[in-house]
Amino acid sequence: MTKAEMMDKYFDSYGKRISSAEICKAVDSIFKINLDEIPILSKEMEGAVGVSFSTGNVLASREAMDVRLNQYDKEITGAEIRKVINEILGVNLDAISSLEGARISLYSKGQWVVQHEKDLFVVDTGAGDVDVKVYPTNYFTEQTGLVKLPTDLQHSLTSIGYSYDEKIGSYYFSNPTGEAVPDAFKGKTIGAILKVIQYSFSN
Known part of the structure; x- marks a missing residue:
């Protein structure tokens, strides 16, 4: 359930x-x-x-x-x-609710909303949800040796508007209107991550 x-x-x-x-x-x-x-x-x-x-x-x-x-x-x-x-x-x-078991951690509104020990990636929304960061978990780095997101995920996120921010070590998007990022955009972000998990990390 x-x-x-x-x-x-x-x-x-x-x-x-x-x-x-x-x-x-x-x-x-x-x-x-x-x-x-x-x-x-x-x-x-x-x-x-x-x-x-x-x-x-x-x-x-x-x-x-x-x-x-x-x-x-x-x-x-x-x-x-x-x-x-x-x-x-x-x-x-x-x-x-749909993220349960998806291996994606979600940090939003100043608190961990979804987080499990073996999650692979983090979606981190800032104050007011006007910006979003995506980065790998420590578990992902320990298991793969990679400190950055997989290349295919980097490309997917870039295609929907993210760019890599070296200062924070994350793929980053900020809504240019200054308003909360729409649910549809969050859905695209989660969808891109789930696709990579399904094809590369589903075992």
């Missing part, structure tokens, strides 16, 4: 209107992600939900979720809850 399915099962059995506090508790329990530490995605989103985020206001994300949840006139599904979380906080739990 995937983590998304576990979340669905949890809320299906909940049997009443759900609050942001219960959502945060479930996400922390199932995904090990603390939503209270994640700021609202954008000023536009703050205005849309009628709350403002300020440094140290850890309840802003809960307030924003409660405003959105109150717009539902029926019991909300796990899939709808994940959509709300992604819209407000930029945390795509469906995508995170």
Whole structure:
């Protein structure tokens, strides 16, 4: 059972209107992600939900979720809850769930979202998700002797807009608009990495 399915099962059995506090508790329990530490995605989103985020206001994300949840006139599904979380906080739990077992570590919003001992590559998103770094794990280097990404992955990432940054030793992309990198671009990044893992490191 995937983590998304576990979340669905949890809320299906909940049997009443759900609050942001219960959502945060479930996400922390199932995904090990603390939503209270994640700021609202954008000023536009703050205005849309009628709350403002300020440094140290850890309840802003809960307030924003409660405003959105109150717009539902029926019991909300796990899939709808994940959509709300992604819209407000930029945390795509469906995508995170799909990474289980993929051998890709994900560092986002200041915390490890997915990380396992034998992961091969890291996708690291910066503050506000406006930039992304991709680099090999220590395990990958220990197993292959390579300190850089495989050549085929370098080419794949370059083709979608990444460039190698020697200062940080990573392939790097920064959204020129200054906005969060779209989910579609993150999907292309993950897809490029998965393709290399499938063809070269699947045994």
